[in-house]
Amino acid sequence: MHMQNELLSMPIAIGGFVISGSWLSYICHKSKKAIYGDKLPLMGILGAFVFAAQMINFPLPLFPGTSSHLIGALLLSIVVGPNLGAIAISSVVIVQCLVFQDGGLLALGCNILNMALVPSYLGYWIYNLILHNSMSPKRLYASTIVASIVAIEAAAALVPIEVSLSGVLKVPFTSFLLTMETLHLITSVIEGLITAAVVTYILKVRPQVINTQCSRESSYSLRKVFATFAIATLIMATVLSILASEKPDALEWSYKERPDQTNFEPIVNNDSEKIRAVDNFESKIAIMPDYSSPKAKQSEAAISNGWTSLAGVLGALITMGLIWIVTTILKPNSIRNKP
Amino acid sequence: MHHNYIDRYSDGNTIIHSIDARVKILSAILFSIVVVGLPRYSIAPLIWFMIGPFTIFILAKIPFKFVISRIVIAAPFIVALAVCYSFIDSESRQVNFGPWQMQIRESLLICANIIIKFTLTMSALTALTATTPFSSLLCGLEKLYVPRLLILQLAILYRYIFLLIDIVGRYLRSYSARSLRYLGFKREMTIRSAMIGSILISSLDISERVNLAMMARGFDGKIHALSQEKIRGRDFLFAAIVCMYLVVLKVILW
Numbered sequence: 001m002h003m004q005n006e007l008l009s010m011p012i013a014i015g016g017f018v019i020s021g022s023w024l025s026y027i028c029h030k031s032k033k034a035i036y037g038d039k040l041p042l043m044g045i046l047g048a049f050v051f052a053a054q055m056i057n058f059p060l061p062l063f064p065g066t067s068s069h070l071i072g073a074l075l076l077s078i079v080v081g082p083n084l085g086a087i088a089i090s091s092v093v094i095v096q097c098l099v100f101q102d103g104g105l106l107a108l109g110c111n112i113l114n115m116a117l118v119p120s121y122l123g124y125w126i127y128n129l130i131l132h133n134s135m136s137p138k139r140l141y142a143s144t145i146v147a148s149i150v151a152i153e154a155a156a157a158l159v160p161i162e163v164s165l166s167g168v169l170k171v172p173f174t175s176f177l178l179t180m181e182t183l184h185l186i187t188s189v190i191e192g193l194i195t196a197a198v199v200t201y202i203l204k205v206r207p208q209v210i211n212t213q214c215s216r217e218s219s220y221s222l223r224k225v226f227a228t229f230a231i232a233t234l235i236m237a238t239v240l241s242i243l244a245s246e247k248p249d250a251l252e253w254s255y256k257e258r259p260d261q262t263n264f265e266p267i268v269n270n271d272s273e274k275i276r277a278v279d280n281f282e283s284k285i286a287i288m289p290d291y292s293s294p295k296a297k298q299s300e301a302a303i304s305n306g307w308t309s310l311a312g313v314l315g316a317l318i319t320m321g322l323i324w325i326v327t328t329i330l331k332p333n334s335i336r337n338k339p
Numbered sequence: 340m341h342h343n344y345i346d347r348y349s350d351g352n353t354i355i356h357s358i359d360a361r362v363k364i365l366s367a368i369l370f371s372i373v374v375v376g377l378p379r380y381s382i383a384p385l386i387w388f389m390i391g392p393f394t395i396f397i398l399a400k401i402p403f404k405f406v407i408s409r410i411v412i413a414a415p416f417i418v419a420l421a422v423c424y425s426f427i428d429s430e431s432r433q434v435n436f437g438p439w440q441m442q443i444r445e446s447l448l449i450c451a452n453i454i455i456k457f458t459l460t461m462s463a464l465t466a467l468t469a470t471t472p473f474s475s476l477l478c479g480l481e482k483l484y485v486p487r488l489l490i491l492q493l494a495i496l497y498r499y500i501f502l503l504i505d506i507v508g509r510y511l512r513s514y515s516a517r518s519l520r521y522l523g524f525k526r527e528m529t530i531r532s533a534m535i536g537s538i539l540i541s542s543l544d545i546s547e548r549v550n551l552a553m554m555a556r557g558f559d560g561k562i563h564a565l566s567q568e569k570i571r572g573r574d575f576l577f578a579a580i581v582c583m584y585l586v587v588l589k590v591i592l593w
Binding site for chain 1 (some may be wrong): 591
């Protein structure tokens with residue numbers, strides 16, 4: 001579910017950063033006392049635990065040869081409460097991005113939102129809603145599985161929403177959404193089963209770990225969370241509108257496509273002469289347009305464009321080759337210079 | 340699991356390694372922003388953007404095998420999506436590439452464009468993380484005003500990943516030494532869940548011990564480091580080169 005940079009436009013990526021950043025800092029601020037009291041190493045180690053737990057594969061019964069693993073957001077929010085759980089999972093997502101290169105740097109905000117914040121809170125809320133303070137095994141299993149289905153499906157639904165808001169989506173939105181949901185349905189059921197089994201085990205072995213006190217203490221008012229969310233959305237909307245008014249079409253490509261595409265309909269009608277001139281200038285200095293409209297099939301311009309783009313690619317390859325050669329020539333010297 | 344596995348090449352002593360982490364982080368972000376903002380149908384010009392990360396890999400002596408494996412590991416989701424794109428019907432475009440002329444569907448062009456952009460930004464990220472030790476990456480992030488609480492979390496997380504993964508390795512080894520066959524879904528799941536549960540309990544124990552140890556040593560929420568990272572001339576030079584490179588490419592190609 002890790003999104004890459006290419007799936008998002010800048011405003012959405014920034015919006016993701018704003019929302020998840022403000023949400024995270026709100027939680028950090030709220031649970032500062034508990035964290036600096038005695039929970040500081042706890043969350044880091046829980047993050048490390050998620051990595052370790054993901055090494056244990058669960059073979060899937062219906063699909064021989066495939067296996068699934070724990071995701072962990074729901075488990076952590078059940079064990080230590082959603083606030084601390086969300087912080088731990090967020091740090092996991094950040095490390096996955098920086099160290100393991102899962103998900104892009106620009107998409108990090110949206111990824112934290114999708115995979116850490118929304119599942120932790122939503123899952124915990126539904127888990128508590130169904131469990132309702134009774135700890136009978138059946139109820140535990142039912143609540144965990146439902147919670148994990150809702151949480152993971154919600155997270156999976158956020159991906160197509162963000163992508164389509166970015167304007168990158170060319171697939172019909174509904175079909176993308178359906179694909180994501182069906183793919184994640186299996187994962188979410190398995191995740192619920194694993195989480196329930198782990199929670200049952202912990203209840204059997206060391207029941208005091210599932211800290212009712214901890215979860216009571218962090219029984220945040222849902223209203224406040226929604227309020228923060230709403231404010232963040234408002235801020236994002238303002239930022240978006242500013243961006244939109246500064247650049248007629250904040251999605252850069254819709255502007256950039258114009259010079260090479262004669263029949264391109266501008267999204268915003270801006271008929272000033274200056275812009276036209278800039279467009280023309282850009283289309284003139286665009287050295288390597290590697291496509292042209294079908295109408296210009298046999299025109300010489302199209303063919304020469306083809307040659308320039310070939311030359312461009314070759315040039316880039318040659319440059320890289322030269323860099324390599326130069327460094328390999330320099331290498332023995334640098335070794336020789338060493339004592 | 341050996342510590343080396345994750346940042347194997349990050350403690351080298353080339354010129355790229357010695358550049359300040361802040362400058363590298365900001366350069367990687369800038370590079371990603373520029374690449375993501377490029378037009379969606381162009382393919383050939385994108386290869387010019389590969390020169391930057393390529394040069395860094397060469398200068399930092401990072402083997403390409405390592406880089407490629409990193410990119411391939413991260414690829415499945417984006418490749419699946421891009422392939423989904425390529426099945427959509429859309430008007431075809433005339434593509435001229437040297438002596439060859441092809442009619443290629445627009446969706447295929449977008450598909451290729453997405454994959455190339457992905458490779459570019461991933462190699463920038465790899466160039467950042469493979470040449471910067473995680474601790475200085477965190478130091479740089481802290482200097483860039485990322486909340487200290489989060490930085491502490493990440494530092495502790497990174498410290499204990501290896502420890503816990505070792506524990507899991509032991510569990511898995513002893514499990515595979517004792518189990519001879521597949522025991523059925525339910526039984527397997529109970530066993531594995533019990534493993535996860537006991538790892539969770541032991542990590543809670545570890546965290547309690549660590550907390551006591553930190554308190555005993557007078558930890559006050561701040562890491563006092565000896566090195567005062569300062570931005571030097573070569574950092575400015577690197578930042579200037581990156582900016583120049585991106586601006587020049589952006590202006591010349593589009």
